[in-house]
Amino acid sequence: MAGRKPTKVGKLRKAGAAKSVRTGKARFEPWSPAEVEEAFTRFARANPAPKGELGHRDPYTLLVAVVLSAQATDVGVNKATPALFAVADTPAKMVALGEAHLREMIKTIGLYRNKAKNLIALSERLIAEHGGKVPSTRAALEALPGVGRKTANVVLNTAFGEPVIAVDTHLFRLANRTGLAAGKNPLEVEQGLERAVPERFKRHAHHWLILHGRYVCKARAPDCPRCLISDLCRWPEKTV
Numbered sequence: 001m002a003g004r005k006p007t008k009v010g011k012l013r014k015a016g017a018a019k020s021v022r023t024g025k026a027r028f029e030p031w032s033p034a035e036v037e038e039a040f041t042r043f044a045r046a047n048p049a050p051k052g053e054l055g056h057r058d059p060y061t062l063l064v065a066v067v068l069s070a071q072a073t074d075v076g077v078n079k080a081t082p083a084l085f086a087v088a089d090t091p092a093k094m095v096a097l098g099e100a101h102l103r104e105m106i107k108t109i110g111l112y113r114n115k116a117k118n119l120i121a122l123s124e125r126l127i128a129e130h131g132g133k134v135p136s137t138r139a140a141l142e143a144l145p146g147v148g149r150k151t152a153n154v155v156l157n158t159a160f161g162e163p164v165i166a167v168d169t170h171l172f173r174l175a176n177r178t179g180l181a182a183g184k185n186p187l188e189v190e191q192g193l194e195r196a197v198p199e200r201f202k203r204h205a206h207h208w209l210i211l212h213g214r215y216v217c218k219a220r221a222p223d224c225p226r227c228l229i230s231d232l233c234r235w236p237e238k239t240v
């Protein structure tokens with residue numbers, strides 16, 4: 001086919017590495033830096049200031065909401081937190097509320113017994129060690145009861161503006177499915193994104209990718225015709 005004009009995506013791919021990667025059953029070329037730049041330029045154009053969907057008022061209520069959201073939906077958490085934050089929006093008020101009352105207020109959320117226990121312990125620790133404030137370092141956050149790497153990353157990104165990417169189930173699926181940052185576990189995907197995403201996009205990458213995974217690149221029925229990166233996506237089963 002001599003003389004055939006290369007497509008924009010063809011040109012972008014040529015600019016990148018030629019090595020294949022294995023992601024689950026799929027085997028395909030990794031994204032070139034130019035393709036990653038193009039994808040995030042589109043996300044930024046479509047949604048310049050993306051926001052998370054967990055209702056919160058400040059770093060403490062965000063931390064509580066993120067702890068509650070583990071293995072639960074943001075919608076479910078948002079149904080319970082307005083009433084909770086009306087009576088307990090500080091560590092001192094949470095401790096005063098007590099574990100039994102807290103359990104009652106969050107019992108519609110999965111794993112609520114364990115979460116209530118952790119939130120009381122976490123609040124006590126914030127009072128004892130951080131003057132009742134949420135710390136802004138990963139080490140101090142991950143030392144809190146019920147706080148793992150993903151929760152710490154959400155708080156660092158959303159409350160403190162750090163350019164870190166928290167990998168939840170949506171982001172893990174999207175990164176592997178598209179080939180943007182293949183990895184066997186969330187940490188591998190996070191590290192792949194850390195390497196791949198240009199600095200100027202890192203602040204919002206977390207929310208762009210989570211929202212895209214949640215509403216467009218859905219687990220069971222990805223909405224490929226509505227996808228703004230469908231031409232860049234490597235998934236062999238995409239429908240466009």
Ligand code: SF4
Pocket residue numbers: 177178216217218222223224227228229230231233234235237238239
């Ligand atoms: S083309 Fe389809 S599979 Fe690929 S990222 Fe878009 S929605 Fe997901």
